[in-house]
Amino acid sequence: MRFVPTLAATLFATAVAATAPAHAQTTTDHSTHHAPAVSAAAEPTSDGEVRKVDKAQGKLTLKHGPIKNLDMPPMTMVFKVSDPKLLEGLNPGDKIKFAADNLNGAMTVTAVQVLK
Secondary structure, X not given: OOOOOOHHHHHHHHHHHHHOOOOOOOOOOOOOOOOOOOOHHHOOOEEEXXXXXXXXXXXXXXXXXXXXXXXXXXXXXEEEEOOHHHHOOOOOXXXXXXXXXXXXXXXXXXXXXXXX
């Protein structure tokens, strides 16, 4: 399916751009320009148990409870990880809290906390 803007959408976008102050982009703080984005989903919020750690593929198999932000029921499934460092120290059987998101169409773990 291809998005084709309507005349109303095009006119609205043009009006918004035309009313933006000319100086709006002249002072930009670049100190965090290349820092990784932090979202509300970055906080571990779902419970899980590690079933398999695949460092070579950057994947993690979890038996997990509900993942509210993804409207996902409990199940066992394979996730990508947003950073291979998230896999360090994880072993099958570990109980964890984790955060996951749909990144570019792939279910991806974005944060992990091992429970003691």
